[in-house]
Amino acid sequence: MKTIQEARTLLQRLPQQSLGFYPTPLHRLERLSRQLGVELYLKRDDLSGVNLFGGNKIRKLEYLLGDAVDRGCGAAITYGATQSNHAMQTAAACRRCGLAPILYLVSVVEPDPRQLRANLLLDSVLGAEVHIVPMAPGETEAAAEARAFRMGADHAARLEAQGTGCCDIPMGGANPLGSVGFIGGWVELREQLEALGVAADWVCHATGTGGTLAGLAAGRALLGDDTRILPVSVSAKDTGYEARTARLANEALALLGAEERVEAEALAVARDYYAPGYEIPNEAGNGAVRLLARTEGILLDPVYSGKAFGGMVDQIRRGRIPQGSTVVFWHTGGATALFAEGEIVGDLAQREEG
Ligand SMILES: *Cc1c(COP(=O)(O)O)cnc(C)c1O
Numbered sequence: 001m002k003t004i005q006e007a008r009t010l011l012q013r014l015p016q017q018s019l020g021f022y023p024t025p026l027h028r029l030e031r032l033s034r035q036l037g038v039e040l041y042l043k044r045d046d047l048s049g050v051n052l053f054g055g056n057k058i059r060k061l062e063y064l065l066g067d068a069v070d071r072g073c074g075a076a077i078t079y080g081a082t083q084s085n086h087a088m089q090t091a092a093a094c095r096r097c098g099l100a101p102i103l104y105l106v107s108v109v110e111p112d113p114r115q116l117r118a119n120l121l122l123d124s125v126l127g128a129e130v131h132i133v134p135m136a137p138g139e140t141e142a143a144a145e146a147r148a149f150r151m152g153a154d155h156a157a158r159l160e161a162q163g164t165g166c167c168d169i170p171m172g173g174a175n176p177l178g179s180v181g182f183i184g185g186w187v188e189l190r191e192q193l194e195a196l197g198v199a200a201d202w203v204c205h206a207t208g209t210g211g212t213l214a215g216l217a218a219g220r221a222l223l224g225d226d227t228r229i230l231p232v233s234v235s236a237k238d239t240g241y242e243a244r245t246a247r248l249a250n251e252a253l254a255l256l257g258a259e260e261r262v263e264a265e266a267l268a269v270a271r272d273y274y275a276p277g278y279e280i281p282n283e284a285g286n287g288a289v290r291l292l293a294r295t296e297g298i299l300l301d302p303v304y305s306g307k308a309f310g311g312m313v314d315q316i317r318r319g320r321i322p323q324g325s326t327v328v329f330w331h332t333g334g335a336t337a338l339f340a341e342g343e344i345v346g347d348l349a350q351r352e353e354g
Helices: 004-011 030-036 057-070 085-097 118-125 141-161 176-196 211-223 241-255 283-296 305-317 335-339 342-349
Strands: 026-028 039-044 075-081 100-106 129-133 166-168 202-207 228-233 326-331
Touching (some): 030 283, 057 176, 085 118, 100 141, 176 211, 202 305, 283 342
Parallel strands (some): 075 100, 100 129, 202 228
8 A cells, every 4th residue: 555655656657648638626516415315526527638638538548658758659540430549539649649550430329421520520630540440231330440459550560660659558448557647647646636725535437448447446456545446337348347347456556566456356347328329429428418508517428438427326315425425526637529420419408308
């Protein structure tokens, strides 16, 4: 178990690029706290920078691109859906470091090439080299992603052969180095809570690839905190998800030379809130987007943060998160999805009756 100062010293061992504005704000939601009967705080990684459309991937990219720059890379390749927040944030971060961004994007939702929207539009403005990987009829997302990874790896090998160092970043930036960014995030949150004289009972966030969760859980273990983490999944997860995420957390701790460990049992992921699927909106998620917008004026998104916020509210209403608890919702960003294709936005794009 480390002190905050010891943790900071470990985090400084790895090369890092400064890509955002940290610490991101932490603030209380007065009206919603009263309404829900808990002390609710928001950790604003949606405001991380590097531009107006930041999000949780920037913390990971500070280490991922820190390493890429250190190794003298000239380009970075990454992966995601066509509306991937991670891909867009990677493109922006690459530009800031002088690397060429190359994206392999699976069209989970078919984009209109004459009318690019949301993140795909930003990828284009940022001048990223975009390769759309269409989903074949009947093909699963996982199969199309596997195809994209192979295409990207081939591309990286070609660039390396031509003498351009290329950093191959996994989907979501979910590798041990990326997760180190969220160990830093956890340490940052602890410092902010201490300054407020508050201890968090729960930290809740949306989990996709698991890189964020791995880092948060690793940070929690590193500081020996008993705060509980409620990860809300935004896509189908197999039963091995917690074990893989714990391994990722432990590999991130090992990169810091820390001996603390994360157990898979500590990572119970809530799987009840993503249906019918990734990038397909549901009533509770869109309801949560409206709830936060209408009580606090803050925007979530239908793909990630809305579903997670809805899950957290449900757990509070059911008493699984007891009344009076101090709860931090980690806002991971993603609000560009509000301007994405109609399939992604769902009924948020429709005028309400009455
Ligand atoms: C990527 C993303 C997540 C999930 O983070 P992982 O590290 O992939 O689990 C959550 N929210 C938003 C808005 C994201 O873009």
